Amino acid sequence: MTIDNDPQWTAPILTNSPGAPPQPGAGAPVPIPSANARAAATPQANATADGTARRKKRRWWLLVPVAALTAAAVALGLWFFRSASPTPFSSGRDEGYTGTGTLTGTASSAWTSGIDTAWTLSDFVSSDALDSPALLVEGTTLYVAAKTPSERHPHVAAFDVSGSTPRPLWDSTDTAIKVSSRNTSLDLVAAGDKIIYSDVSVDKTTGAISAAPWIGEVPVAAVEDILVTCSGFETCTGWTWESDAWEQQWKSITSLQDRDSDLEFPNKTRLVGNGDETSLVLSIADEHNPQLINIRTGVVTTFGVSDPTQRFETDGFFIASDGYINIRNHRTADVYDLSGQLIDTFEFDKSYAMPTSDGPVPSLAELTTYLKDGKATWALGTVQMTGRDCTSVTLILSSDVVPHSAYGATGVSLGSGEPCFFTPLDVRASTDASVVFLVKGSAGAERYVYFMDTVDKKAHTSSVLSGAFRLAWAFDDLLVATTDRGIVAFTPKSA
Template sequence: AATARTHSASHKAATASPQKRSGIKQASRPTTATASPRRQPSATQAPQPAITVGSTPARTPRASVPPRQKKPNLLIAFIALIAISFGASFLSSTRDGSSSTPWGTQTSSSASTQANSEVREHAADLPARSPGYRGSATNTHSISAQWASGVATAWTLELPAEMTQFEPQMFVEGQVLYIAGYATIEGQIGSAVRTLAYDLSGEEPTLLWDTVGPTESSAIKTYSPAFVSGENQLFFHDLVIDKATGEQTQAPWGKEFPLAQADGIVVTCSTTSSCSGWTHASGDWTTLWTTTTNPQTSYGLSNQGLGYAPAGTTRSGTGELASVLVPSTWEESPQIINIHTGEATTLPEPGTPGTGHYVEVGSDGFIVLDIGKKQGMAFDSEGTLQSTFTTGGQVSLAAVSRDGTYPSTADLTTFMAYQRANWSTGTVDLVGEKDCSIEITLTSDGSTHTTPVPGALSPFMTSSCYFEPKEVRVSADASVLYADTFTYQDKSRFFIDTVNGPIYTSPELNAPKQIMWVFDDMIIGMTESGLKAFVPASS
């Protein structure tokens, strides 16, 4: 096996101790701090787009037309009479408080009359913030209430230009961020992968190690999950990465992708029609089993579920009952494989076979939902049917706060049938007719907290108050809401102070294509030249 060259720093402090690192000097003025890895070629910072909220398309200039002949006076009088009647009708409807808008949308009058509908980066009158992270470096699976003050950039990390030619992949575990990206090795032909690890608990990120090694599977290829984590190792494509030192070793599965790991067995899949189980002993990887599967996707499991389980979840069950979901194509019935034996089980699906379905991976089994999200079936991790259910005729389910916690099949069934997300901090929905309000329901006590839709977002509300954001998160006291893509017309990321009404975002927060929550009070985003860390403005 080929072994990568390694530059290693202390890794134990980041993985063994939850305490925050200290002793880092604070910058003397409120500019963004920049931390650098071992090698840093020059890179161009991506331009930051301007914030546009609630914008309307520019009108097309009217084309010039030849003058028309004068209409008879009687006809002109008739047209004027119609116009006067229409104007009177319009004014009357306006006084009654009702108004229609194009494309079936309805502006929320209660929201638009809020005193504060302006989108800002942070609350007014906050003192200038010095750069750096000064939080608790913990993840309680609930965002910090400090986000109600707005958003600020804590630090910027430039990555080697070679890595950022193609978007690197990120993985967070505890306080450590792992990054893998494209690289080359001087004097060698073929693909290579550069991997880095940073401890994010300090005021600035601390480089733990930086390694480069050969690969048979290019880092440019994307697959979900991108990383599979073991006790002491990280698996990325055909690389086995030592978490403590960053040492890379090539595994024999070549262009197959790791899908799951349990009890020392790594499951890889081919992206065509087979999966294999691998074990490691005496320095060598050996095949435990190989199983023929239904046709697979080339990109893994990124579009199989509804996102209730944490991103990258593929495994269900424990011990001898642990199984993994096969990344089958949408028209195929879902399949699972026992990790220990390699036995494949095809799960029946509700609705008409071949029309598509969703599969959610629970901690103890699987949920299969028809493409219309009306009927569901719950299975244990062996594939035995446990129950069937309906979603109660809901047009759309409330959005669940994605806190990084794992639901059971009972949790998922209860949510889809009764809209109670017992594994999450809470749910977020739009309620009302015409005038939409945000309703947060906390799981802890079942309480609901309602606030008008901020005026800046109300022009995008439909009369049915339809709501399907890309991601939401809420604080434990419901005082602040994070929403990524609040409506499909506006792709921005927002923090909403649900108590006082202000809404916050920034060009920097909206620029990254890829973001990841690290702590209750830190988000990181991958930009065109590296990383940015975002924190509450008052922190």
């Protein structure tokens, strides 16, 4: 439905689709041969964290993979699942997904046509964000994992999403294994040919589920064949899969870790360096100096002073490919290299323009330019909230100086007058500047999701999409979400 008021303040376009009827039952673990898929897409980005005015953090176990429910448990009638096979689901759309099947990290310009539903998986239904299924997209494969709220048995499935509707590859359950109890939702993490959830390991090819040995720790990062788990206290461990088992490679002592470790936008990664020098930026408790831990060796490096217990003042941070920038007090930035040494300090004026999520991890030089001049040269462009009520969205491409705006993004800005401050979870744009995608706020009722059309100056949104618990990009024109109606894939109306 489109609500047309004053053309400068066009109201959001609401797109709602009725839920598909639930289907009973779930099958036993059945490997299903994969089909010829399209060319693998580039790595995708997820938006699953809370957005708040204060420095946003995510708990360690929010970085952890989610395991899935057992088919046997489903067969017993557990409410969490409704069906074991994908059910096409749409509102006036019978063809399913018919888009390009490519993922570049930008938004397709086709979103100017509005939002439609391509398909749904009604077998994974959740009532809240805490126990919602986790999503992971690699190439054209969608992995879905969840757990029962009481028995906590794992159930994980894989689907080929390159066609008009998802095609099951395999579906696995294990009633002999329980996922360790956590107080927060869990994410999937890819580690080589495994996907990991808490202390459960799943083979990507066969769906075979096995228990993992990192009791008391949760996975926080994986690079190639190395998986890092941390306790949330003062230890981290490195693991590799060898001879059909996880083998410990190192165990290190860290400063007191912060279990509330959400990344503040635009920090989209905790990894710095490359090759054998690839390190993880640890989440360390307030007033302690931040630390790096080498993924392969476990060597810990502390930024700044040699005494890690000395009070460390911070009001946010930026992770670069070659270092770390600490925002000390809104106007002062301290620059550190990968050896932990302070190499520069400079003053800057706060920028209210947020870089788009595409592009590589920026360098220290690029981040310094952004902080001083507001130009994110590594990204497609920058986006900021503008207007007398802070409901306009303005995009400026890095290759241009012409602003592109759309109106009607209510609930996104934290204020009601310029300068408009907002803390997005994800910001994307199309290469022709016709579309701006943004997500702000926590999962469920406090989340706002918009596709802004800068051509017709409209705001496209959907109550189902805004109420989603998790979001994962499959392609530039296919956004997958976990909702109380199941896993729903959204696509442009014209795609």
